[in-house]
Amino acid sequence: MTQSIDRTHYVPILKLMQGEREALSQLEAGQRRRVTPLFEIRPPKTRPVKDKRKAFRVETMDEVLGKVGPHLVKAIPEGRAFIDGLHLTPAQMMASGEAPLAYVLAKARESGVALVPATGPERTPEYQAVVRAAVTEDKRGACIRLRRKELFEDNLEHVLSSFLQAIGTVPESTDLVLDLGDIRPDDVNMLSKGILGILSTLPGVKAFRTLTVAAGAFPQSLSRIQQPTKIPRADWLLWQSLARKASALARLPTYGDHAIQAVQPPSADAALHSGNPNIRCTADEHWLVVRGFSLKLHGFEQYAALAQFLVEQECYAGRSFSRGDDYIFGCAGGAETAGNSAVWRRVGTNHHIAKVLKQLTSLHVP
DSSP states (O other), rough: OOOOOOOOEEEEEEEEHHHHHHHHTOOOOHTTTTTEEEEEEEOEEEEEEEEEOOSSEOOOHHHHHTHHHHHHHHHOOOEEEEEEEEEEOOOOTTTTSSSSSHHHHHHHHHOOOOOOEEOOSSSEEEEEEEEHHHHHHHHHOOEEEHHHHTTTSHHHHHHHHHHHHHOOOOOGGGGEEEEEEEEOOOGGHHHHHHHHHHHHHTTGGGGGGGEEEEESSSOOOOOTTTTTEEEHHHHHHHHHHHHGGGGGGSSEEEEEEEEOHHHHHHHGGGGGSOOOOOOEEEEEEEEEEEEOOOOOHHHHHHHHHHHHHHHTSOOOTTTTTTTHHHHHHHHHHTTTTTOOOOOOOHHHHHHHHHHHHHHHOOOOOO
């Protein structure tokens, strides 16, 4: 996979779900060229059923990944993305017995989408076999995703070189993602120093095809939020700290985050609860979250009131800033319908990506 990734590029870690895919499809062409998503295959959800004899059922992986090829074509028409099965268990397989990662890669080939498989040292031998087979067949290399527990081990150099050999690739055809997982503002100083040390001492760091430092700071649950609330973007604060030290780095990494979602996927039974409508608006160093009341009691229409509140706030960038902002403006004025949870995730993610790209372009790096 040929890529031109520099400090103005962006690697969002997104769930392979409707809202996130549509947020990408609604970017402008110039924005799309600066985004390389790392898609995570989501685990099956628990769904309510109409049969009174059963309260719920669990989706199959075939349902989770239905029509994945055409969906990927719309989300990434230029065919640039990583794909990861990190959150799946070995038991979560397609009905045919095929591994979900292998299935997605095959459907992507049929659709002309160039996916690069993501993996890490902790994955099962069966998972690594799928990655190695893709490396051999597609000749696009692989993405190695090192998580925090692996990054700060004393033998990182040995682990990395051994792993490259195990999956049949070399640094020049490997995208390296240093994933710090869930972080908070108090973590920024310590982690910045730690990553600076790794990037300064890890031999051959310049040889990797791309290098990304990613983290996530959005909370797992919004259930305690009753009033409009600002949540610090610790992931962005961390990368800013690294960018200020660019002259001391062998290589300034590309910025990655988990956009407007938590690092961990929702619990399997989250779909059984109707939840509350909310808008997640990305500002310079925080998210503003405005949240409504129970959908079951107050309906979807309350989203319009949230939109009316948001367009009066400082973080709202105007309807021309992104497709997401235009939708918010339309909802506030009654020109758009209230939508649903997938639409709301599309709107927030689309705005977030546009905001990050603007920040990366304007950020001064020494």
